[in-house]
Amino acid sequence: MDAAACLKIVRDIYKSNHFVALCEIKIDSVACGEATLSMIINPEKHTNLYGVVHGGALEALADTAVGVASATVGARVMTLSINMNFIKNIHPGEKATAVARVRHQGRTTIIVDVDTWNEQQELMGRTIATMFVRGQFENIPAKW
Amino acid sequence: MDSKTCLSLVRDIFATNHFVQLCGIIIDEVGCGTARLRMPIIAEKHTNLSGNVHGGALSTLANTAVGVACSSAGCIVVTQSITTNFIRNIKANHTATCQARITHLGRSTVTVTAEVFDDQQHLMCQTLASMFVKGHSEAIPAKW
Numbered sequence: 001m002d003a004a005a006c007l008k009i010v011r012d013i014y015k016s017n018h019f020v021a022l023c024e025i026k027i028d029s030v031a032c033g034e035a036t037l038s039m040i041i042n043p044e045k046h047t048n049l050y051g052v053v054h055g056g057a058l059e060a061l062a063d064t065a066v067g068v069a070s071a072t073v074g075a076r077v078m079t080l081s082i083n084m085n086f087i088k089n090i091h092p093g094e095k096a097t098a099v100a101r102v103r104h105q106g107r108t109t110i111i112v113d114v115d116t117w118n119e120q121q122e123l124m125g126r127t128i129a130t131m132f133v134r135g136q137f138e139n140i141p142a143k144w
Numbered sequence: 145m146d147s148k149t150c151l152s153l154v155r156d157i158f159a160t161n162h163f164v165q166l167c168g169i170i171i172d173e174v175g176c177g178t179a180r181l182r183m184p185i186i187a188e189k190h191t192n193l194s195g196n197v198h199g200g201a202l203s204t205l206a207n208t209a210v211g212v213a214c215s216s217a218g219c220i221v222v223t224q225s226i227t228t229n230f231i232r233n234i235k236a237n238h239t240a241t242c243q244a245r246i247t248h249l250g251r252s253t254v255t256v257t258a259e260v261f262d263d264q265q266h267l268m269c270q271t272l273a274s275m276f277v278k279g280h281s282e283a284i285p286a287k288w
Contacts, residue, residue: 018191019198022166047162048211054163055223056207060200067192079199083227 001144006030009139010071014064023060027068032144033102035068037061043092052089058096058116059084062127065100066112070131073105074140077131080109084127090118098127105142108133145288150174153283154215158208167204171212176288177246179212181205187236196233202240202260203228206271209244210256214275217246218284219254221275228271234262244271249286252277 007030014020014027024045028036039046039061041053048054062084070077090096097117104111114127151174158164158171168189173180183190183205185197192198206228214221234240244258258271280286 017193049161056204057163059203063200079230081229085225086223
């Protein structure tokens with residue numbers, strides 16, 4: 001399996017994910033155990049009362065990146081626990097990029113961390129998630 | 145200040161919150177330092193590939209409830225760190241209800257817990273958040 005083939009499969013899987021579509025989250029690239037996703041901040045959608053991104057929107061981006069990173073190792077997962085530290089925020093028109101990495105791949109749980117960056121490569125948020133392995137994606141191997 | 149006046153003030157504050165509107169989150173009730181919010185689950189909006197609610201949507205509900213609870217004690221806050229444990233999930237056409245409560249009201253940080261329940265009062269997720277106090281509302285006192 002190469003990155004382009006995996007990216008295509010993962011994008012197909014996430015096509016039917018309504019909340020991901022609603023938040024306008026895009027899958028940019030994948031590697032084995034890694035995923036980069038981005039979300040361009042829409043002033044009509046993602047902002048809170050201060051005109052910056054709602055924490056929930058950044059969590060949705062991070063949580064989705066965790067799911068995609070897990071999918072790149074063939075794991076069909078659900079979130080058991082997720083912790084996010086918020087460091088910086090951005091304004092509409094700017095892009096938030098989440099880079100997720102699988103740190104532990106067990107039989108029943110997967111641990112993934114995510115760094116969320118702004119366009120200036122400044123750290124916006126740091127996330128760590130524990131995922132429960134519900135099953136496998138048959139067309140993606142655990143190692144490639 | 146009574147609950148009704150506070151509810152009206154808090155609803156006004158959150159009316160300009162685009163991401164909260166996008167997710168269809170409704171503020172039902174506030175007390176001093178407590179808040180109850182609900183999010184009716186719509187298939188085309190909140191669901192993930194398994195037809196359940198996306199973790200990011202539930203995180204958003206919890207994160208918003210935490211913010212509302214802080215508002216009810218006159219605090220203008222931003223999220224520093226938030227942890228959510230997911231226990232149970234629901235399908236579309238059900239409603240997730242979130243109850244948030246301030247556990248510590250400090251000068252510069254507020255800690256809040258939130259619990260999300262399904263229609264049958266089953267616990268769906270548990271959240272613990274640490275909020276940074278940016279300022280204080282002139283309209284809502286810290287104690288009432």
